[in-house]
Amino acid sequence: MTETLPAVDAATIAQSRHLATAIPGPRSAALHAERTAQVTNGFGIALPVFVTRADGGIIEDVDGNRLIDFASGIAVTSLGASNKRVAQRVAAQLEAFTHTCFMVTEYESFTQVCKWLNENTPGDFEKRTGLFSTGAEAVENAIKIARAATGRANVLVFDEAYHGRSLLTMAMTAKVNPYKLNFGPLPAEIIRAASANPLRPAQGLAAGAEAALESVEATILEHGADTFAAMVIEPIQGEGGFIVPAAGFIPGLRKLADKYGIVLVIDEIQAGMGRTGTLFASEHEGVAGDLILTAKALANGVPLSAVTGRAELMNAPHAGGLGGTYAGNPLACEAALAVFEQFEDGTLMQNAKRIEEVAREILEPLLTSTNVVAEIRGRGAMLAIELADAGTLAPRADLAKEISAACHAAGVLTLTCGTHGNVVRLLPPLVIGEELLRDGLIVLAQAIADAAK
Numbered sequence: 001m002t003e004t005l006p007a008v009d010a011a012t013i014a015q016s017r018h019l020a021t022a023i024p025g026p027r028s029a030a031l032h033a034e035r036t037a038q039v040t041n042g043f044g045i046a047l048p049v050f051v052t053r054a055d056g057g058i059i060e061d062v063d064g065n066r067l068i069d070f071a072s073g074i075a076v077t078s079l080g081a082s083n084k085r086v087a088q089r090v091a092a093q094l095e096a097f098t099h100t101c102f103m104v105t106e107y108e109s110f111t112q113v114c115k116w117l118n119e120n121t122p123g124d125f126e127k128r129t130g131l132f133s134t135g136a137e138a139v140e141n142a143i144k145i146a147r148a149a150t151g152r153a154n155v156l157v158f159d160e161a162y163h164g165r166s167l168l169t170m171a172m173t174a175k176v177n178p179y180k181l182n183f184g185p186l187p188a189e190i191i192r193a194a195s196a197n198p199l200r201p202a203q204g205l206a207a208g209a210e211a212a213l214e215s216v217e218a219t220i221l222e223h224g225a226d227t228f229a230a231m232v233i234e235p236i237q238g239e240g241g242f243i244v245p246a247a248g249f250i251p252g253l254r255k256l257a258d259k260y261g262i263v264l265v266i267d268e269i270q271a272g273m274g275r276t277g278t279l280f281a282s283e284h285e286g287v288a289g290d291l292i293l294t295a296k297a298l299a300n301g302v303p304l305s306a307v308t309g310r311a312e313l314m315n316a317p318h319a320g321g322l323g324g325t326y327a328g329n330p331l332a333c334e335a336a337l338a339v340f341e342q343f344e345d346g347t348l349m350q351n352a353k354r355i356e357e358v359a360r361e362i363l364e365p366l367l368t369s370t371n372v373v374a375e376i377r378g379r380g381a382m383l384a385i386e387l388a389d390a391g392t393l394a395p396r397a398d399l400a401k402e403i404s405a406a407c408h409a410a411g412v413l414t415l416t417c418g419t420h421g422n423v424v425r426l427l428p429p430l431v432i433g434e435e436l437l438r439d440g441l442i443v444l445a446q447a448i449a450d451a452a453k
């Protein structure tokens, strides 16, 4: 393959991996000790290095190391963490004003962001948008909107789902530890149904969408179809393990939502904004949600989230029913407008597809050369390697940890995820250069081969 990833925006840091010290280096170690003395234990850490600069596909730390970034701050800095256009627009806004609160006075950028989302999200129907700050807030407000629109209370969620860490979204998230442990009681109106994980079908179900959809419909009927305000699904389940639902599952949910008058909420907070090679991941499924949620890469690191959907649903809440002090903060709106500008020519989606091509070229041989790579899955620049014993499919979280540690020591920042913690995921910035991408993938492939021995 000769194509290379066109650089969308010249990075400000040398785009090459460089190890000046062991990872983490001495200055990071000292700073980490201070962090431990000042910061709650409640925050986990994937790689305890302290960052000085980051851009393109590189993170530079206090010890002078340059690490290849396969995390993008968990699918956020798709345009590079020092994207020039984002910085320019936010800097100009900083000069004007940082905040006035959109419930107090208005500013044009809020409307412009909503307009872009109304015009560019899937669904050929009149839309409205509400802006918030975090992904969990978007999820919470989608539920408020669906409840106001339907007069119903229950929310259908799925196995292996992740929707946030607030009280309601914690309840919607499937994995108990670390997200829900010791934090109960949780809201009772969250009802969980089977998902359609092609590698690990729900217990007692045949693989594929049909059996899962039958089970979902049985769950809906068991609780009373007219009790459900919403069903919430990720087009690719992120924290649950980068699970691409079995073909037909999401279109089947669309049919069930229509059949029973349930609001279909598609949570694109991790998979959206070009990450999978289309602007929105649900485009791969040919499905438009009644509400669609965005955050993370929406504003490339400045906190912003959004609920976009059918006007008649979005206008159901009474005036004053939605809001938040920082909801749609002007700095974040300017960042989002800078992001939208850079999506216009389609280069970022082409990059996402190229990233998948290169990753599969380098990683897929491991499916046959080792007996612990159970699946390489995902779309575009949202890819994952599931570690499990051949035959039994026993999850190998130990290998995922070992592989990630080896990558970190070599200066490649990878993250793990998955219900069983046995998934290594790739979330490189969409502006990463092909040479740097290949370097990081070769390190990862070698770490997997070494761990498999």
Ligand SMILES: Cc1ncc(COP(=O)(O)O)c(CNCCCC(=O)O)c1O
Pocket: 074, 134, 135, 136, 137, 139, 162, 163, 164, 165, 234, 238, 239, 267, 268, 269, 270, 271, 295, 296
């Ligand atoms: C699909 C999907 N919906 C909602 C959310 C929540 O977004 P917030 O901005 O973290 O609240 C996420 C956030 N995912 C990363 C969380 C990492 C962690 O907290 O350990 C998501 O992926």
